[in-house]
Amino acid sequence: MNVMNASPRRKELTRLAAQLFVQEGFDRTTVRMLAQEMGIKSGSLFHHFKDKQEILAAVIEEGTQNALVIARKALDECAEDPEVRLRAMARAHLETLFTDRNAHVVALFEWRRLDPAASAHLSHLRDAYEALWVAVIDDALEAGLIHGDRFLVSRFVLGALNWTVRWYDPNGPRSPDDLADELVAMIMPTSA
Amino acid sequence: MNVMNASPRRKELTRLAAQLFVQEGFDRTTVRMLAQEMGIKSGSLFHHFKDKQEILAAVIEEGTQNALVIARKALDECAEDPEVRLRAMARAHLETLFTDRNAHVVALFEWRRLDPAASAHLSHLRDAYEALWVAVIDDALEAGLIHGDRFLVSRFVLGALNWTVRWYDPNGPRSPDDLADELVAMIMPTSA
DNA sequence: AGAGTAACCAAGCAAGCGCTAGTGTAAACG
DNA sequence: CGTTTACACTAGCGCTTGCTTGGTTACTCT
Numbered sequence: 475m476n477v478m479n480a481s482p483r484r485k486e487l488t489r490l491a492a493q494l495f496v497q498e499g500f501d502r503t504t505v506r507m508l509a510q511e512m513g514i515k516s517g518s519l520f521h522h523f524k525d526k527q528e529i530l531a532a533v534i535e536e537g538t539q540n541a542l543v544i545a546r547k548a549l550d551e552c553a554e555d556p557e558v559r560l561r562a563m564a565r566a567h568l569e570t571l572f573t574d575r576n577a578h579v580v581a582l583f584e585w586r587r588l589d590p591a592a593s594a595h596l597s598h599l600r601d602a603y604e605a606l607w608v609a610v611i612d613d614a615l616e617a618g619l620i621h622g623d624r625f626l627v628s629r630f631v632l633g634a635l636n637w638t639v640r641w642y643d644p645n646g647p648r649s650p651d652d653l654a655d656e657l658v659a660m661i662m663p664t665s666a
Numbered sequence: 667m668n669v670m671n672a673s674p675r676r677k678e679l680t681r682l683a684a685q686l687f688v689q690e691g692f693d694r695t696t697v698r699m700l701a702q703e704m705g706i707k708s709g710s711l712f713h714h715f716k717d718k719q720e721i722l723a724a725v726i727e728e729g730t731q732n733a734l735v736i737a738r739k740a741l742d743e744c745a746e747d748p749e750v751r752l753r754a755m756a757r758a759h760l761e762t763l764f765t766d767r768n769a770h771v772v773a774l775f776e777w778r779r780l781d782p783a784a785s786a787h788l789s790h791l792r793d794a795y796e797a798l799w800v801a802v803i804d805d806a807l808e809a810g811l812i813h814g815d816r817f818l819v820s821r822f823v824l825g826a827l828n829w830t831v832r833w834y835d836p837n838g839p840r841s842p843d844d845l846a847d848e849l850v851a852m853i854m855p856t857s858a
Numbered sequence: 859a860g861a862g863t864a865a866c867c868a869a870g871c872a873a874g875c876g877c878t879a880g881t882g883t884a885a886a887c888g
Numbered sequence: 889c890g891t892t893t894a895c896a897c898t899a900g901c902g903c904t905t906g907c908t909t910g911g912t913t914a915c916t917c918t
Contacts, residue, residue: 499693499778499779501691501693501694502693502779583775586691587691587694620852621851621852622848622851622852623848626845626848626849626852627852629826629829629830629833630826630829630848630849630852631826632829633825633826633827633828633829633830633832634821634822634823634825634826634829635825636825636829637821637822637824637825637826637828637829638821638825640825641821653818656814656815656818656822657818657822659813659814660812660813660814660818660819660822660853661852661853663855
């Protein structure tokens with residue numbers, strides 16, 4: 475049992491697990507399916523992960539960490555104009571949503587299968603990410619770019635963005651950046 | 667085996683099943699748990715439903731049918747003004763989402779567990795519901811109330827509304843109608 | 859060369875799963 | 889009255905589940 479290990483092998487296994495969790499759902503994915511996808515036998519799996527729960531936690535942690543990194547980078551790299559930052563944040567959200575699609579789909583739809591301990595830890599990560607959003611929304615509200623309740627607006631925007639994983643086809647004519655811009659335009663009266 | 671039966675007993679069992687499916691997820695909910703919740707033994711369950719899949723289909727059908735009924739009633743009862751209709755549709759959506767919350771959470775998050783046959787049938791119901799939305803959005807676009815791509819706008823709005831089941835607390839200070847109005851206001855430049 | 863370790867395998871256990879078969883019983887119906 | 893129907897029960901079959909155990913290989917480090 476390689477408890478708190480971030481070996482490259484484990485990273486790869488986590489990636490494969492994410493894919494299977496999306497295809498089948500966490501509960502329907504058996505350790506035997508996971509092992510086969512990884513080219514090993516089911517028993518060997520438990521050398522890398524303490525139990526099945528830990529695999530789920532690893533998948534979700536990966537995705538959320540990446541989201542944080544990408545969002546922070548995007549905000550660092552752009553000007554201080556609220557509109558630019560809002561657009562950058564929306565773009566960053568969709569970027570991570572579709573480059574780490576599997577991990578995020580798992581994070582969004584299998585969250586409840588986490589045990590309380592893992593859930594608590596990952597909630598903090600998620601909160602840190604949402605805090606970035608609320609800050610950007612606050613600036614946009616203060617600048618008069620958008621209107622409404624800060625809490626509601628951020629929930630609505632995040633909901634609209636997260637829901638894209640249910641219908642958006644990356645091979646279609648529209649790019650993720652395109653999508654992000656349309657969403658921002660939709661809630662900004664000035665750009666009619 | 668009471669195949670195509672809409673007995674009141676079956677209705678009640680479907681309601682209880684929806685609750686359990688939300689609490690535990692479809693896969694984790696065993697027929698024994700369902701039976702216990704219903705006050706019978708696990709074997710007796712299969713007198714009312716052909717198999718576990720059929721329970722899931724019944725739950726989802728219930729919710730979607732109700733959504734259709736409520737939305738149609740809401741549209742029938744209001745004037746032809748596009749803004750009024752848009753607001754009515756948003757209100758109707760949240761109304762059904764929180765009066766039949768369990769059924770809708772199951773419909774939204776356990777959809778993939780349906781077998782192909784049931785999925786095909788229920789997809790038609792879902793499409794009929796979405797068609798109502800697209801029509802309302804189209805009218806609002808034509809009237810210049812909102813702007814953007816008809817397809818994207820309806821997806822974004824539905825996403826924002828559906829996502830409310832993840833964070834909205836019905837016991838909080840805001841009513842569902844309140845929420846719906848805020849969402850409509852957010853995307854309507856004129857009501858700033 | 860010898861020790862340590864990471865990665866794997868074969869085999870299988872105990873528990874739990876969806877579902878079936880056969881039966882009992884009370885009310886409804888001809 | 890006898891028969892049917894609706895609904896529940898007991899018992900358990902056949903299978904799959906997550907996970908453990910005990911051992912083997914291959915590589916690294918001293």
